[in-house]
Amino acid sequence: MVLSQLGGSISRALAQMANATVVDDRALTECLNEITRALVRSDVQIGAVCAMTSSVRRAVNLEALAAGTNKRRIIQQAVFAELCNMLDPGKPSFAPTKGKPNVVMFVGLQGSGKTTTCTKYARYHQGKGFKPSLVCADTFRAGAFDQLKQNATKAKIPYYGSYMESDPVKIAVEGVERFRKENSDLIIVDTSGRHKQEAALIEEMRQVAEATKPDLVIFVMDGSIGQAAFDQAQAFKQSASVGAVIVTKLDGHAKGGGALSAVAATKSPVIFIGTGEHLEDFEVFDVRPFVSRLLGMGDLSGLVNKIKDAMPADQQPEFLQKLTEGTFTLRLFYELFQNLLNTGPIGQILSMLPGFRSELMPKGHEKESQAKIKRYMTIMDSMTDAELDSTNPKLMSASRIIRIARGSGRAVKDVTDMLEEYKKMAKVCSKFKTAIPNKLDSLRRNTNMLNNVIPESLLKQLGGNNGLLNLMKQVGSKT
Numbered sequence: 001m002v003l004s005q006l007g008g009s010i011s012r013a014l015a016q017m018a019n020a021t022v023v024d025d026r027a028l029t030e031c032l033n034e035i036t037r038a039l040v041r042s043d044v045q046i047g048a049v050c051a052m053t054s055s056v057r058r059a060v061n062l063e064a065l066a067a068g069t070n071k072r073r074i075i076q077q078a079v080f081a082e083l084c085n086m087l088d089p090g091k092p093s094f095a096p097t098k099g100k101p102n103v104v105m106f107v108g109l110q111g112s113g114k115t116t117t118c119t120k121y122a123r124y125h126q127g128k129g130f131k132p133s134l135v136c137a138d139t140f141r142a143g144a145f146d147q148l149k150q151n152a153t154k155a156k157i158p159y160y161g162s163y164m165e166s167d168p169v170k171i172a173v174e175g176v177e178r179f180r181k182e183n184s185d186l187i188i189v190d191t192s193g194r195h196k197q198e199a200a201l202i203e204e205m206r207q208v209a210e211a212t213k214p215d216l217v218i219f220v221m222d223g224s225i226g227q228a229a230f231d232q233a234q235a236f237k238q239s240a241s242v243g244a245v246i247v248t249k250l251d252g253h254a255k256g257g258g259a260l261s262a263v264a265a266t267k268s269p270v271i272f273i274g275t276g277e278h279l280e281d282f283e284v285f286d287v288r289p290f291v292s293r294l295l296g297m298g299d300l301s302g303l304v305n306k307i308k309d310a311m312p313a314d315q316q317p318e319f320l321q322k323l324t325e326g327t328f329t330l331r332l333f334y335e336l337f338q339n340l341l342n343t344g345p346i347g348q349i350l351s352m353l354p355g356f357r358s359e360l361m362p363k364g365h366e367k368e369s370q371a372k373i374k375r376y377m378t379i380m381d382s383m384t385d386a387e388l389d390s391t392n393p394k395l396m397s398a399s400r401i402i403r404i405a406r407g408s409g410r411a412v413k414d415v416t417d418m419l420e421e422y423k424k425m426a427k428v429c430s431k432f433k434t435a436i437p438n439k440l441d442s443l444r445r446n447t448n449m450l451n452n453v454i455p456e457s458l459l460k461q462l463g464g465n466n467g468l469l470n471l472m473k474q475v476g477s478k479t
């Protein structure tokens with residue numbers, strides 16, 4: 001089962017339980033059985049699934065709950081927490097810091113996606129202000145240097161390699177030296193892959209590592225191998241000092257859930273996932289936001305980050321304020337799409353919106369999905385200002401819907417579908433009023449994270465961290 005379907009199945013099981021007339025032991029058992037089936041179909045190891053469902057049972061003692069307690073919510077929270085536990089190795093990975101020459105070495109079996117991932121990783125950090133560079137120490141596969149060169153050129157990242165030299169250690173050392181001199185603060189070394197874990201691969205890895213002294217060794221693993229990921233991650237961990245894992249090919253393969261949970265079981269932190277062949281098909285892997293998005297609960301900090309990237313700085317305070325007011329109008333729905341459409345893979349962005357189910361945006365159908373969003377925007381173009389700003393567009397009359405459909409050249413069903421999607425999102429966004437201030441409370445404990453979320457210029461305008469927190473609190477208390 002693909003990851004998006006897994007999320008959909010779990011969300012549906014939770015929704016069914018939430019709709020049950022009484023939330024009793026039977027409803028909980030049915031819900032957990034459904035979740036078990038979904039996880040097993042996604043190739044998550046049965047032992048891990050049983051441990052997860054038992055933990056939910058332990059956390060939710062229905063009989064002991066006082067009358068009036070929201071049992072549905074407690075069950076949902078327990079499922080969320082246990083899914084996070086299952087995927088969380090509980091160990092952070094080394095994170096490169098700007099301004100010093102971090103050396104990161106990539107290892108993995110042949111065809112796992114190492115070379116592609118090196119460039120994705122470089123490009124991601126380039127976007128965060130690093131000066132990355134790429135060294136091709138893969139002298140085993142003819143064509144590896146050409147591939148890296150092509151990717152690097154596309155991403156405008158300096159690279160180093162050789163068609164003549166056959167000693168990977170020599171190339172790695174020369175490349176790292178050269179980019180140190182050029183003040184690159186993220187020197188990425190791509191190494192050779194082999195068909196299987198041969199002693200020669202391990203020895204070569206060891207020599208390159210000894211010569212270049214990497215700050216971090218990243219093991220790149222093909223995510224389509226499911227539970228076999230456990231043995232592979234374990235074997236690499238034992239033979240090289242692997243500090244982090246990137247799981248690739250989690251786009252539409254049946255065994256994504258299996259690979260992720262298996263790697264987590266080896267206590268190796270997964271830091272990114274690859275979700276396609278293109279450079280932008282690359283996502284930070286952070287357990288809580290990942291599970292949150294998987295279950296259609298959105299990812300607020302991811303969304304705020306995207307808004308930061310997409311929107312002119314002077315418009316951000318007003319937009320964020322509107323978003324936190326808890327009144328999600330159609331105009332806001334429109335503005336959100338308008339600002340986010342051009343920032344990256346549409347599926348990635350939409351999955352950050354609370355209420356959005358990623359299975360509605362299957363991988364490979366982005367074009368259709370993008371067209372759908374543009375269609376929604378055309379429909380909204382035919383609405384009046386009063387309709388766009390209404391706090392209760394549910395009251396829109398049938399004749400207005402027909403008129404809007406005619407005005408936008410769309411079918412009535414398109415208009416009602418759009419209004420349905422809007423309502424779903426509005427319902428969840430009504431919780432922003434408390435969710436964003438809560439989020440900020442937790443962010444306050446980590447100033448670095450806060451700085452990541454809000455751009456510096458905006459922070460200044462708002463009077464620094466404290467000014468921002470005060471603003472959010474004020475917004476939150478306006479009920």
Ligand SMILES: Nc1nc2c(ncn2[C@@H]2O[C@H](COP(=O)(O)OP(=O)(O)OP(=O)(O)O)[C@@H](O)[C@H]2O)c(=O)[nH]1
Binds near residue numbers: 108112114138192248
């Ligand atoms: N669908 C999908 N394909 C990917 C992903 N990452 C890499 N690929 C593809 O996987 C194939 C192998 O990728 P490479 O980057 O050449 O793999 P490699 O590990 O460097 O291979 P060797 O150099 O032979 O060890 C290529 O066709 C990539 O386009 C991903 O996340 N999703």
